[in-house]
Amino acid sequence: MADSKVDAPPAPKARQSSRLRWWFSSVVVVLLLSRVWLHLxxxxxxxxxxxxxxxxxxxxxxxxxxxxxxxxxxxxxxxxxxxxxxxxxxxxxxxxxxxxxxxxxxxxxxxxLAGICPSFQVFARASTYPDAHAHLLEQGYKMQLQLDGSKSVQEVVDRIKAYIIAHPDVHADPSRWIEGMGWDQTKWPGAEFPTAADLSADPLLRGRPILLMRVDVHAAWVSERVLEIMAPLPPDSDVEGGSIIRDAAGEPTGIFVDNAMMLIPRPPWAPEQYTDFFNTAVAEALKYGLTSIHDASTDPAAVAFFKGVAETGNLPASSSLILWCKCTENFTGWEPSKIDRLTNHGVHGKLNLRAVKLFTDGALGSWGAALIAPYSDKPDYSGIMRTSPETMNELIRTAWRAKMQVNVHCIGDRANEVVLDIFENILEEEAHNGDADVAAFRPRIEHSQILQPSDLVRIGKLGVLASVQPTHGTSDMGYAETRLGPDRIKGAYAYRTLLEASPNKILPLGSDFPVEGVNPLLGFYAAVTRLDVAGNSPHGDGGWFPSERLTRAQALKGMTLDAAYASFTETELGSxxxxxxxxxxxxxxxxxxxxxxxxxxxxxxxxxxxxxxxxxxxxxxxxxx
Structure with missing residues (x-):
């Protein structure tokens, strides 16, 4: 029998080397797995x-x-x-x-995608699509009692009743204010404004203070109880920059338009309401892919709230705030140079404020858009100038001197003409002094909805940004030509013309939510089809004035890079x-x-x-x- 061969034990140095290799390999594996876990x-x-x-x-x-x-x-x-x-x-x-x-x-x-809200402009990143014109807190406010799609006054009453029944604390307290938003009389039989008496016909609503904002937020409908609280009202129907709608006997009907809404003593929001409205709106925005928002009508209280959220690191997206000047003819004390500007503010640097918002006129749906000639369906009326041309000139120049971006709400052709005149005069003066640089200020006209043919050209020549909302066109197309007539309508909602007139081909697109829906694809679809969500238009399935359709590439750029440019964030966002x-x-x-x-x-x-x-x-x- 052969002798068995037994391997000799490894030498001490070999054993040490093997252990080192094992130890080193183990460390590498642990580090790699740790990195993987940390990354996940x-x-x-x-x-x-x-x-x-x-x-x-x-x-x-x-x-x-x-x-x-x-x-x-x-x-x-x-x-x-x-x-x-x-x-x-x-x-x-x-x-x-x-x-x-x-x-x-x-x-x-x-x-x-970006969203744009109307107000003194505060810019903050809020969602993946930027919205160039939106109202974040107002979206949350609206969602407490939504009236969109109501087909009659009775349906509005039914929704309020359902809201009261669903909220025992409101049901038990008849003095509690009930607020909602979204009604649109143009969608009802007769297309007439509702009245305060309509809100007293049902016993559950009678005697309660009720405030309901029209879909465009340019008219308010209140109950008889609110009229009692407001008494006595000014004797005239017209107030500075607004209107109190009255019946044949001269009594207020419960409808207040534009600046007249400031007469309503609506309760201020409580701190918990700010938080609730914000959380509700942000969840809705993120669901649809919004990553940044131009909040177009932020007041000082809202600015303070946004600052607090940003400073605690809880602002999920970029936000550009536009500070709303609630200015009328008396704007004493308005000092843009003393506005607390914000640049990349907060833990994550997502909040900005470098712009102001001004209002020239009202909205087309409530006959508040300021027109050069009277309305075709109201031949004795030309709309409302919420701010006179003289005062608007002073406001814009004051903001310009303070190096604030100016965003001006203009719907009607008269409003657009007045503001373009002011911008043109400022730019001519600066050119004479050798200081003209419109890109440094990027003045914006919010909506740019109805313009004369000459002003469709002039806005581009001046380099003024037309900040538009495509869904406004498809929402208004059912009655817009009735309001404006067959000739004037050709200069309305002219998005392709505005884009082609822009020297740098910039056309920021927004939604104006909660006036329209939060989903940015509603605006994308409206821009490229000029159809409503059912695929219809007054001109058939080819779209309303189809020559004003945008290409899909143009619409996407308008909702992203152009919106970022409009808020001075194009080096960080938009592409x-x-x-x-x-x-x-x-x-x-x-x-x-x-x-x-x-x-x-x-x-x-x-x-x-x-x-x-x-x-x-x-x-x-x-x-x-």
């Missing part, structure tokens, strides 16, 4: 790729891309997979960045470009290519702000390079 918790590094190159950048040098890499809240690389892999290999010691998520073929990524903030939305279908009827079916799978998912989930198939 913080979501601050990842790459997304589309198999159909459906990442729409709104960057003219690279309109579409296959992949986008995010690191520390910024876009680190964008391009095809080879480009992004090259970027990864440059950081080979950073192994987790090798993870990539592949989207489904039908999904797309677009920059965060998917290396170095900018990683604000974007993942949609479940390609709104740039699907049939028009499919656009409104699109859903936001997730909303990403500063690289972090604020709504939904990134999803996708995870792979490793």
């Amino acid at each position: 918790q913080t979501q601050d590094e990842y790459t997304l790729c589309s198999p159909t190159n459906s990442i729409y950048t709104v960057n003219e040098t690279q309109p579409r891309a296959q992949c986008i890499s995010v690191r520390n809240g910024r876009i680190e690389a964008i391009g095809n997979d080879v480009d992004v892999k090259r970027n990864w290999f440059a950081r080979i010691l950073d192994p987790f960045n090798g993870q990539v998520r592949y989207l489904e073929p039908e999904q797309i990524i677009v920059p965060g 998917l470009t290396v170095g900018k903030r990683a604000d974007f939305v993942l949609l479940d279908r390609n709104i740039m290519e699907v049939e028009a009827a499919e656009i409104l079916k699109a859903k936001a799978i997730c909303t990403v702000i500063d690289g972090k998912v604020e709504y939904g989930s990134l999803g996708g198939r995870i792979m490793w390079w």
Whole structure:
């Protein structure tokens, strides 16, 4: 029998080397797993790729891309997979960045959408789509009692009754104010304004103080109890910049238009209401992919609230506040130079305030838009100038001298003409002094709704930004021509003409929510189709004045990069470009290519702000390079 051979035990140095290798390998594995776990918790590094190159950048040098890499809240690389892999290999010691998520073929990524609200302008990032004109707190306010879509006075009464029954504290206290928003008499039989008596016909409503804002927030409908609280009212129907609607006997009917609404002693919001309205509106905005908002009518109390939210790190998106000047003919004490401006304010640097909001006239639906010639359906009336041309001139010049951006609400052709005259005079004076630089101030006309043909050209020539809301056109198209007549209507809601007149082809698009819906795709759809949500228009399924339709690329740019430019944030937001903030939305279908009827079916799978998912989930198939 052969002798058995027994391996000799490893030498001490070999055993030590083996242990060191084992220890080193274990440390590497632990570190890598720790990094993976940390990344999954913080979501601050990842790459997304589309198999159909459906990442729409709104960057003219690279309109579409296959992949986008995010690191520390910024876009680190964008391009095809080879480009992004090259970027990864440059950081080979950073192994987790090798993870990539592949989207489904039908999904797309677009920059965060912006919303624009009307007021003294405070800018803050709030959602993936920027909204160039919106009212965040007012959206939350409206959602407590929504009256949109009501087809009659009785339906409004029924909704108020349901609200009272659903809120025992309101039911038990007849002195508690009930407030709602969204009614529109143009959608009712007869299209007549309602009355305070209509709110007293039902016993459950009788004797209660009720305040209901019209859909455009340019008229208020109050109950008989509110009229009692307000007594005595001024004897004249017309008040400075507004109107008290009266019956044949000269008695107030309960409708107050524009500046007359300031007579209503509505209770101020309590601190908890600010918080509730904010949380409700933000949740709604993020659901639809909004990443930044131009809050267009922020008053000082709202500014203080937004500052508090930003300073605690709870402002989820960028916000640009536009401070509303509640100015009439007596604007003594209004000093824009003393406004507390905000620049990248708060824990995350998301709040800005560098603009003011002024009102020239009212709205078309309540006959408040200031027209050069009388209304076609009200030949003895030309609308309301909420601020006289002389006072508007002083207000704009005062803000301009204080180097504040000026945003002016103008609906009617007279209002637009007056404000363009003022801007033109200022720019001519500055040109004479060698100081003209309209891009430094970026003056905006909010709505730019009805303009003379000459002013459609002039607004572009001056470089004044036309900040428009496409859904206003489709909401008003049922009655707009009745108000304006067949000739004047040709200069109304002329979005394509305004874009082509702009020297830099800039047309910021917003929603004006809660006047319109929060979903930015409503505005996108209205801009490219000129149809209502049912696919109809007074001119058929080709759209209302179809020559004023925007292309899908123009509409997307208007809702992203143009909106960012309008708030001086184009270097940080508005396009998917290396170095900018990683604000974007993942949609479940390609709104740039699907049939028009499919656009409104699109859903936001997730909303990403500063690289972090604020709504939904990134999803996708995870792979490793």
